[in-house]
Amino acid sequence: MKHLRGTMALLLVFAIALPQVALPANHREAPITALDHKADITDVFAFVSYGSNQVPGTRPSKVTMILNVDPLLEPANGPTLFPFDPEILYEINIDNDHDALPDITFQIRFVTEYQLPSIYTSVVGFGDNGANAPGTSNLVVPPQIRDFDNPGLNLRQHYTVTMIKHAVPGTYANGNIGGGDVVTQLKNSDGSPFFAVPANAGPRTLDYPALLQQATYQDLNVPGVSVFAGTVDDPFWIDLGATFDTANYRTLASGVPGVLTDAEDAGPYVNGQNYASDTVSGYAVNSIAIEVPIEMLTSTGKIEQATSPAATIGVWGATLRPAVTIRRSPLPALFGGGWRQVQRMGNPLINELLIGIGSKDRFSMDQPVNDKQFASFFLDPPIAHAVEAIYGDLAPGALKVPPAPRTDLLPLVTYAAPIAASGTPAGPVADLLRLNTGVPATPFQRASRLGLIGGDAAGYPNGRRLFDDVTDITLRVGVGGVLIPAFNKFPNNRLGDGVNVNDAQYRTAFPYLADCPDGRNRRHVDPGEPGGGPVS
Amino acid sequence: MKRSWPLLIGVFLCAVASAQWPTQAQETLTPALQKIAAAKKAIESAPDRPQSYNQLAIAFERRAAETGDVSFYDHAEEALRKSFSISAANLEGQKIRASVLLGERRYQEAVEQATAVNKLWPDDVLVYGYIADAQMALGNYAAAEEAAQWMLNLRPGNIPGMRRAADLREAFGDADGAAEMLSAELVQTAPTEVADRAYVMTRLGRLQLAAGHLNEAEKLLQQAHDLFPNLPYTLEVVAELRRAQGRLADAAQVLNQLYLMNPSAEQAYKLAVALEREGQKNYTQSTYREFERKAWQAIDRSANANVELVFYYVDHAGKPQEALQIAKTEFSRRPNVYARDAYAWALAANGRLAEARKQVEAALEVGTRDPGLFYHAGVIATQSRDPKSGAAYFNASLDVNALSEFAPAARQALEKLASAPTIASAGK
Numbered sequence: 001m002k003h004l005r006g007t008m009a010l011l012l013v014f015a016i017a018l019p020q021v022a023l024p025a026n027h028r029e030a031p032i033t034a035l036d037h038k039a040d041i042t043d044v045f046a047f048v049s050y051g052s053n054q055v056p057g058t059r060p061s062k063v064t065m066i067l068n069v070d071p072l073l074e075p076a077n078g079p080t081l082f083p084f085d086p087e088i089l090y091e092i093n094i095d096n097d098h099d100a101l102p103d104i105t106f107q108i109r110f111v112t113e114y115q116l117p118s119i120y121t122s123v124v125g126f127g128d129n130g131a132n133a134p135g136t137s138n139l140v141v142p143p144q145i146r147d148f149d150n151p152g153l154n155l156r157q158h159y160t161v162t163m164i165k166h167a168v169p170g171t172y173a174n175g176n177i178g179g180g181d182v183v184t185q186l187k188n189s190d191g192s193p194f195f196a197v198p199a200n201a202g203p204r205t206l207d208y209p210a211l212l213q214q215a216t217y218q219d220l221n222v223p224g225v226s227v228f229a230g231t232v233d234d235p236f237w238i239d240l241g242a243t244f245d246t247a248n249y250r251t252l253a254s255g256v257p258g259v260l261t262d263a264e265d266a267g268p269y270v271n272g273q274n275y276a277s278d279t280v281s282g283y284a285v286n287s288i289a290i291e292v293p294i295e296m297l298t299s300t301g302k303i304e305q306a307t308s309p310a311a312t313i314g315v316w317g318a319t320l321r322p323a324v325t326i327r328r329s330p331l332p333a334l335f336g337g338g339w340r341q342v343q344r345m346g347n348p349l350i351n352e353l354l355i356g357i358g359s360k361d362r363f364s365m366d367q368p369v370n371d372k373q374f375a376s377f378f379l380d381p382p383i384a385h386a387v388e389a390i391y392g393d394l395a396p397g398a399l400k401v402p403p404a405p406r407t408d409l410l411p412l413v414t415y416a417a418p419i420a421a422s423g424t425p426a427g428p429v430a431d432l433l434r435l436n437t438g439v440p441a442t443p444f445q446r447a448s449r450l451g452l453i454g455g456d457a458a459g460y461p462n463g464r465r466l467f468d469d470v471t472d473i474t475l476r477v478g479v480g481g482v483l484i485p486a487f488n489k490f491p492n493n494r495l496g497d498g499v500n501v502n503d504a505q506y507r508t509a510f511p512y513l514a515d516c517p518d519g520r521n522r523r524h525v526d527p528g529e530p531g532g533g534p535v536s
Numbered sequence: 537m538k539r540s541w542p543l544l545i546g547v548f549l550c551a552v553a554s555a556q557w558p559t560q561a562q563e564t565l566t567p568a569l570q571k572i573a574a575a576k577k578a579i580e581s582a583p584d585r586p587q588s589y590n591q592l593a594i595a596f597e598r599r600a601a602e603t604g605d606v607s608f609y610d611h612a613e614e615a616l617r618k619s620f621s622i623s624a625a626n627l628e629g630q631k632i633r634a635s636v637l638l639g640e641r642r643y644q645e646a647v648e649q650a651t652a653v654n655k656l657w658p659d660d661v662l663v664y665g666y667i668a669d670a671q672m673a674l675g676n677y678a679a680a681e682e683a684a685q686w687m688l689n690l691r692p693g694n695i696p697g698m699r700r701a702a703d704l705r706e707a708f709g710d711a712d713g714a715a716e717m718l719s720a721e722l723v724q725t726a727p728t729e730v731a732d733r734a735y736v737m738t739r740l741g742r743l744q745l746a747a748g749h750l751n752e753a754e755k756l757l758q759q760a761h762d763l764f765p766n767l768p769y770t771l772e773v774v775a776e777l778r779r780a781q782g783r784l785a786d787a788a789q790v791l792n793q794l795y796l797m798n799p800s801a802e803q804a805y806k807l808a809v810a811l812e813r814e815g816q817k818n819y820t821q822s823t824y825r826e827f828e829r830k831a832w833q834a835i836d837r838s839a840n841a842n843v844e845l846v847f848y849y850v851d852h853a854g855k856p857q858e859a860l861q862i863a864k865t866e867f868s869r870r871p872n873v874y875a876r877d878a879y880a881w882a883l884a885a886n887g888r889l890a891e892a893r894k895q896v897e898a899a900l901e902v903g904t905r906d907p908g909l910f911y912h913a914g915v916i917a918t919q920s921r922d923p924k925s926g927a928a929y930f931n932a933s934l935d936v937n938a939l940s941e942f943a944p945a946a947r948q949a950l951e952k953l954a955s956a957p958t959i960a961s962a963g964k
Contacts (some may be wrong), residue, residue, distance in 0.1 A: 031659065031689070032691075227958070318820055321692075322687050323689060323692075324692060324701070325685065325688070326681050326684055326685055326688070326701050326704045326705060326708075327681070327705075327708060327710070328705070328710060328713045331708060331710065331903070340688070340689040340692070341689075357659075358656070358657040358658065358659050358660065359657075359658045359659060360659060361658075361659040361690050362658035362659050362686075363688070363692060365686075373658070479597065
């Protein structure tokens with residue numbers, strides 16, 4: 001004992017003497033996810049579902065939530081392509097009582113199987129009947145992959161979706177299901193597994209649209225719920241190169257870099273075009289989509305009017321990996337449980353553009369309810385000062401940003417107007433994607449890429465749709481301060497990267513995502529190319 | 537002038553102590569000395585860069601670890617003062633300051649310093665390590681665990697995190713789990729970091745020793761010694777191994793060598809206990825006197841030997857009241873398992889058995905599987921007329937380590953309990 005105690009001092013001196021040692025919206029946004037691409041969340045979307053023939057004012061009935069991971073997948077990059085990681089626990093969390101704690105969690109896990117272990121690639125297919133060894137009936141290449149039973153889908157993934165309604169708010173963290181939680185395993189009504197759509201290797205190998213259609217599961221044991229997972233077109237768009245060349249945006253018709261003219265800015269999303277290169281064009285991403293009846297998400301179990309405090313929910317995605325814990329079984333783990341969170345995301349670009357580099361991993365791995373520790377970044381974003389300084393040099397006096405504290409940004413990190421109804425508890429400062437489920441979806445043909453600041457009440461930051469231009473919105477709201485009337489003026493309200501639309505067509509029904517670019521013919525639109533805008 | 541035994545024979549023993557295993561001459565500078573040289577060179581070429589002084593401070597810290605010489609922390613402090621004079625707010629310097637405070641055992645200040653740095657730089661894994669170290673020393677095990685878990689979560693497989701995990705697993709009684717972490721740490725530690733590798737091997741050796749696997753312990757300690765001769769921590773565990781092997785004179789020799797390297801009160805106490813065990817009565821008394829004198833000099837300092845002084849006053853000097861006073865003060869400063877155990881032991885020596893039992897049981901609740909702790913709990917329970925619990929604790933002490941320094945006393949106590957059924961039944 002005495003020996004041991006004395007030894008502690010020596011233990012300690014040696015311990016302390018150890019060597020001192022992203023975009024679509026969130027790609028590679030923190031040191032740890034820059035290393036762990038599979039767990040890197042690129043985007044989280046949550047919006048009131050809509051249809052191709054949406055009528056204005058239609059009463060909302062469902063919410064679609066999408067969690068995208070694994071950024072900038074080059075669809076030509078075989079042979080193994082881009083499976084989900086079976087060791088990752090993927091989560092979509094919902095707070096419906098405004099305390100920034102999860103009340104409902106969807107957990108998604110994947111299983112990988114190989115159907116042809118001796119084949120050199122994860123997908124292989126040819127024609128209607130495949131190809132035999134010359135002069136024999138020995139099938140060497142299976143037929144084009146048009147369904148999930150085709151052995152040419154060599155690397156095949158299926159997955160589970162578990163819905164957890166938490167019994168005791170505030171007790172859930174790090175993937176551990178607690179006693180009393182209501183756990184529902186979502187299943188196809190016929191008991192068949194959910195398969196994930198592989199990346200689109202090319203037209204010879206597979207019929208991607210057919211697979212996507214089959215992998216859109218809508219006849220489940222829980223009525224009204226739909227699920228989808230697979231590799232799809234990355235729905236985000238941005239001039240990524242310009243953004244991370246210290247906001248070196250292109251000079252367009254306005255003559256001021258990163259400032260759009262009214263004409264460039266105008267119109268609903270469907271009429272938009274790009275004036276600069278979409279760096280993400282031609283790239284894919286792994287996506288998980290879940291559509292749920294609204295009454296399954298609200299605290300009241302009802303579809304609430306937009307004016308009801310109970311209508312607004314908070315959504316965030318998370319990725320978790322198995323954790324090594326200080327206490328091993330049977331000792332009870334006091335902290336962390338069996339999983340460690342690698343990343344979480346609510347609003348786009350928060351960690352990417354607001355959080356300091358020395359805090360990004362802690363932000364990724366901490367719970368939203370603890371975000372008060374990052375409030376200084378939210379309420380005095382360093383990027384606003386950086387952009388202001390750059391413009392001060394480029395065009396003196398052209399851009400003034402609001403002074404700190406930026407309380408105008410509170411709607412992004414608390415339950416507040418104009419998203420949440422009057423009387424909604426603000427809750428703690430927390431990075432959640434807040435969605436007023438009572439606001440009817442805007443018909444796709446009329447929807448503005450600028451969301452709320454474009455006069456479209458169903459768009460970001462009231463939830464987030466695939467086609468919301470969060471780069472421009474963030475520049476205008478986060479940097480320009482346009483939620484403050486005095487700052488809602490030129491050029492603050494025309495800040496933009498010049499990329500206004502996605503390179504691929506979104507679907508107008510669940511899962512809304514566009515087809516994965518095919519690996520043989522994909523195109524990345526670069527500056528100076530047709531549709532890529534200027535180099536300068 | 538009359539000199540104490542250790543110093544008289546020290547020169548001789550310095551040569552023979554390492555004869556436990558032949559020591560190869562160190563032809564190259566140790567990693568810490570290399571770092572000191574590099575940092576000084578950097579300062580010469582750019583004296584206005586705080587980073588160079590920070591590196592020098594780190595190098596001095598490492599030298600303290602290599603030698604056991606705490607005066608290197610003074611050098612580290614001096615280097616940091618220069619660093620802050622160039623840039624008062626440099627975060628790297630603030631971080632190193634936390635580790636220097638730890639080395640100086642100024643745990644509360646270290647927690648405050650590290651927490652302040654953590655708020656500004658929450659992704660820095662090592663800062664969580666400093667928080668974990670300091671909280672553990674202060675007896676705040678839950679806070680230490682939380683900080684260490686952040687280390688494992690933020691950077692899975694990081695060496696400082698694995699080391700803290702090993703520390704806490706051991707504190708929570710999970711020796712196998714600690715060994716698992718240390719083994720992983722050893723795999724990841726660069727071959728050039730010989731002092732670090734020797735340290736980890738020594739810890740693994742100590743775990744083997746604690747489990748009664750003397751041959752395995754011997755091999756690991758030999759490897760550690762070959763890798764980095766005379767690492768203080770290795771010598772300390774070697775001394776314990778020699779005692780367990782019954783080589784009491786060798787144990788005393790090694791401890792004397794340690795005392796010569798670092799003539800602190802703590803080392804004096806360990807040496808005195810070893811000499812007493814060996815039967816060196818004269819030298820024992822003079823060394824105890826030396827210990828007591830040094831312990832009183834340091835009694836109000838952060839780096840003190842107060843726990844040793846408590847045990848000395850209770851077990852050797854017959855001064856239970858003094859022991860209790862010191863134990864109470866030390867416990868109020870750092871209520872960790874060891875300070876709590878000493879406090880319980882002092883309470884028992886003063887007849888305050890109910891309080892003693894409460895404290896020793898609270899110490900046991902942490903989970904630490906320490907033969908001394910169980911032995912003390914056994915004595916206190918027996919004295920409290922609970923022989924059943926006493927026997928259970930004595931057996932636990934032997935289960936943890938049948939070759940510990942407490943094992944003979946635990947066996948004797950069990951025999952005594954077995955031969956006194958009336959006492960045993962009185963506790964039922």
